Amino acid sequence: MQIRTETQTPAETGALGARLASFLRPGDIINLSGDLGAGKTRFVQGLAEGLGIRGQVTSPTYAIIKEYRGGAMPLYHFDVYRLDRLMDLIDLGYEDYFFGDGATVVEWGDKFKEVFPSSALTLELIRHDATDKRDLTFVFSDIRWQAVVEAALR
């Protein structure tokens, strides 16, 4: 199943993340796909804001995994841009995060589709040439996400 929408500014992408966050549950996993500059980190900043996490969410490209606590639940922010092999992700102990006590969001998750359970939500962000507009497509098979995404878009 898919739900499409669009945002006009980075702030709107963040705000959508913040609204979606209020429906998250521990164990939820979101795969973010989209090119450089598509707004992936901006969306995660919104999620953190929506969970009531203080402190700045920054790009995890260098650290691969960043953990944010102090909100409604822990938020685990992955960026697998620089990982090439599934073994790398296993070495990093991804399962402890995916099936842990918080919500996990993975930038560039498409590189390792096999690790995502069928209950995961995928969000594709597409950048348009020389504008701030982004096409967003939510892809999921778990029916629960339909209600969540629709509520977040309201």
Added chain:
Amino acid sequence: MLILGVETSCDETSASVVEDGAIVRSNVISSQVEFHRPYGGVVPEVASRKHLELINPVIEESLAEAGVGFEDIGAVAVTIGPGLIGALLVGLAAAKAIAYTLDVPLIGVNHLEAHIRANFLEDPALRPPLVALLVSGGHTILAVMDESGRLTTLGETLDDAAGEAYDKIARFLGLAYPGGPEIDRLAALGDAKKVILPRAMIDRDDYAFSLSGLKTAVLNYVSKLEKQGQEIPLNDLAAGFQAAVIDVQVAKTMRAAKEYGVKNIVLAGGVAANAGLRAALKEAADEKGIKLNAPTLELCTDNAAMIASLGYEYLKEGKTIDMTANSDANLPLSS
């Protein structure tokens, strides 16, 4: 006292012997940049595997160069964070084993603080208070050090780190890895006025940085020209990008120096090697009668001498760690 420093937070395996926190007896840096080049960035698993292969030879080399043996070492200082967790753990495990075997103190050092420390190692006359601009692959932080040496973070990047922005843009433009030196090199050949890019947050009266918007501006600029079938003026684009990054960093650093009334500014971190940044900050500092310190290349990049040197200060304060200590990938500069 001789302190053995061990640093494995990212892509460098490094070991160093430093005497009394001040005299660098050896500083062995086994640069892995050559190894990472085909991947267009630091590949973490590769990094930790290479650290494992290199850690013992690098430590042995650092002792040999210093002309000492394990029995001469009085304490072991090791980076405990921030960095890549798998890479950090290799250094910590090695340091624990050595400290345990020799029965000497083990010191866990903050990598970011050590970068700032590199300036004191190079210039023993340097005294706080000072403002520090720490720019690297994973960090962009402006901090103030008070007279007692205590660091307070004034602001940092809200999204991408400076070195990360350089690497991502370089990769996007198909330039050689590492991206920073390559953009720095091209920028010197180009005209920044020909490609004007946004100076994010330059007018905000805080010390935060943002590089994500600049990254997007470069992408938009390139795709616009491509659509028009025009060639990308790489040198001018590199110059325009670099000027946009540097202008904001210089403006905020100078503002912090004024607000805190300091007469010293220090650059730290791998991006401190950037010639454009050094020149621009030096010019602005000179104008205000402020002294700028910037470490030589060897002490800018990740290295164990800065770890051993700061470790000596920690030891004087009794800040040691025990065998149960863990690495902290997200350790902040100041809490």
